[in-house]
Amino acid sequence: MAVTQNPASNGTNAAVPPPTPQPRAVVCPYCGHVSGDTARCARCSGRFDPLSRQATQNAMGPWSFIDPMVPTRAGCSYETLRRLVERGIVRRDTVVRGPSTRQFWMLATRVPGVAHLLGVCHNCQAGTTTDDYACGTCGAVFEVDKDRQHLGVGPIRLIAGQAPAEQVVASMGGVLLEQEPSPVAPTTPAPVVAPQPTPAAPAGAKMSSPNRDSAARKRLAQHHAARARQRAMYVVLTAVLVLAGGAAMFVMGRLAGSNEPPTESSPAESP
Numbered sequence: 001m002a003v004t005q006n007p008a009s010n011g012t013n014a015a016v017p018p019p020t021p022q023p024r025a026v027v028c029p030y031c032g033h034v035s036g037d038t039a040r041c042a043r044c045s046g047r048f049d050p051l052s053r054q055a056t057q058n059a060m061g062p063w064s065f066i067d068p069m070v071p072t073r074a075g076c077s078y079e080t081l082r083r084l085v086e087r088g089i090v091r092r093d094t095v096v097r098g099p100s101t102r103q104f105w106m107l108a109t110r111v112p113g114v115a116h117l118l119g120v121c122h123n124c125q126a127g128t129t130t131d132d133y134a135c136g137t138c139g140a141v142f143e144v145d146k147d148r149q150h151l152g153v154g155p156i157r158l159i160a161g162q163a164p165a166e167q168v169v170a171s172m173g174g175v176l177l178e179q180e181p182s183p184v185a186p187t188t189p190a191p192v193v194a195p196q197p198t199p200a201a202p203a204g205a206k207m208s209s210p211n212r213d214s215a216a217r218k219r220l221a222q223h224h225a226a227r228a229r230q231r232a233m234y235v236v237l238t239a240v241l242v243l244a245g246g247a248a249m250f251v252m253g254r255l256a257g258s259n260e261p262p263t264e265s266s267p268a269e270s271p
């Protein structure tokens with residue numbers, strides 16, 4: 001606790017400026033702990049001076065790991081995480097998250113870009129070295145985005161109940177387009193985002209009125225109809241091309257056959 005100095009309490013000098021308030025405790029900028037020590041955090045031991053703050057900023061980034069001693073530790077950069085692995089602070093059984101996990105917590109030996117620093121492939125768990133670019137067994141690449149400003153979170157895909165049905169379907173359109181090459185694409189995403197009033201999502205049933213549902217279904221039906229028309233066009237075009245080819249072959253064959261007696265056909269063309 002800071003020593004309280006209050007010269008004005010003597011009552012002899014009115015020109016003395018009022019005392020600046022001294023904090024009794026501060027919130028640690030690194031771990032959020034309310035520290036009674038105003039120079040250094042009682043929990044994470046971080047110092048509060050400007051140089052220490054800058055040093056922490058330099059090490060910050062989108063990677064985090066569970067540290068039971070300091071559960072609210074700030075995220076770090078990839079380079080910092082690599083050093084923590086080298087120092088044995090992040091180990092194989094440490095739980096880590098970062099851009100390669102889309103910020104979901106995972107065991108370090110399953111995290112792309114981190115597992116190989118611990119000697120295993122994140123994909124097949126085969127042995128690796130820290131210098132490997134890819135797994136020699138399964139071919140998984142160990143390279144990750146090292147931009148310290150990049151969180152790596154996935155794109156927003158609306159789900160039923162979070163938005164009006166039109167927006168959900170529009171969001172689903174992105175999923176459909178991405179999966180277009182697959183012949184089962186129209187049926188695959190249906191159970192995930194279809195705004196059906198299932199008992200599991202009463203809020204969704206409340207938010208999506210019957211009108212909105214029918215409009216959404218109409219748009220989905222139009223989408224499928226357009227694709228069906230496209231397929232039909234391809235079939236018709238292919239049939240026309242095959243027929244034209246067959247006709248051409250037939251005519252060529254006839255011409256070749258009639259080349260032997262040229263006296264019959266050529267006079268007819270030039271009388």
Ligand SMILES: [Zn+2]
Nearest residue numbers: 028031041044
């Ligand atoms: Zn702290």
Ligand SMILES: [Zn+2]
Nearest residue numbers: 121124135138
């Ligand atoms: Zn592998």
